Amino acid sequence: MISEPEMAGEFGEASTEHAVLLHSGPQAEGDRPPQATRYGAKWTWALGGAVVASAVWGAVLFADGSRDGAPDLRGYRLSQDPCGAVRLKSIGTAISPREPGTRFEAGMLRHDALDQAQCYIPLRAESEQQRSAKGWYVEYTVTIKVALHKKTDPRVEFEAGRTATDLGVDPETEVEEVPGLGDKAYLLSSEGGEQELRVLDGGAVLSLGLTSSVNWEDEGQAPDDAVELPDLAAHKAAMISDMRDLMTGLKT
Known part of the structure; x- marks a missing residue:
């Protein structure tokens, strides 16, 4: 498509040419000035192109679901926990498996504008061989959060809240x-581990979060x-x- 500066320059050149032709000889009575006809043709073409471009752009917006501001959910559903x-699987191999026999239901929100869920998954405590001889052991928890904006x-909110956590905004x-x-992904690491x-x-x-805590399991007061x-x-x-696994699971 010709840009506006190109149209302006071409339009001026054409009008000069027709002005010379117009004054080079006598006009027949009742004839319209040729530049008026050419001007109309150029502006008709330009307006026609703009209408076509607007129609195509509107079709694209409608096709990806964003014409009315509603985002594409990409097939995600919150029909279950x-x-x-x-x-x-990967975290379980790297750290420890999920706590066996434990079932934690997610807190679910269902609304015309938003479906949301959050749940916590404890990992099995380390074995006796992995524990410190002093009675200390490390416990891990995985937090899953899903929000479907309909x-x-x-x-914009996703980008703005990059440094915001459950404990507030931490510039560190x-x-x-x-x-x-996905479209965008960030890994946040805090000083608390x-x-x-x-x-x-x-x-x-x-969101997939991973936290750890140190616990004392022995008789008597825990040492410092x-x-x-x-x-x-x-x-x-x-x-x-495991995030890829979660994303796939929420689409099936």
């Missing part, structure tokens, strides 16, 4: 972009020399793998 849709696009939170996961993987995919916002919290950054690849 999202904790049941993720096996945590009326408004969550992209490290944010790392994760490529190849928490990791959270957030994904934006159309109208869906998904508690073991250090593990470095959860080592489990980044496992979190990404």
Whole structure:
């Protein structure tokens, strides 16, 4: 499509040419000025092109579901507990499996504008061989959050809240972009040893968090020399793998 500056320049050249032709000889009575006809043809073509372009753009907006502001949910559904849709195969291999026989139902919200769920998955406590001789042991929890926005696009809020956690806004939170996961994905790492993987995919916002805590299990008062919290950054690849599994599970 010809841009406006090109149309303006071409239009001026054409009018000069026709002005010369007009004054080079006598006009027949009743004849219309030729430049009026040419001007009309050019503007008709330009307006016609604009109408076609607007129609095509409108069709594209309608096709991807964003004409009325409603985002594309990409096939995600919250018909069941999202904790049941993720096996945590990678995290279970890297750290420890899910606590056997434990079932935690998700807190569910269903609304015309938003479907939302959140649940917690405890991992099985470490074995006796893995525990400290002093009675300290490390416990892990995986948090799953899913929000399906059906009326408004969550992209702006997703970007704005990159450093916001459940404990508030922490400027010290490290944010790392994760490529190849949904439309946009970030891995948040806090000083407290928490990791959270957030994904934006159309109208869906998904989160997989991993936390750890040190616990004392022995007789008597716990000593002051508690073991250090593990470095959860080592489990980044496992979190990404299990997030992919969650995303697939919510589409089936």
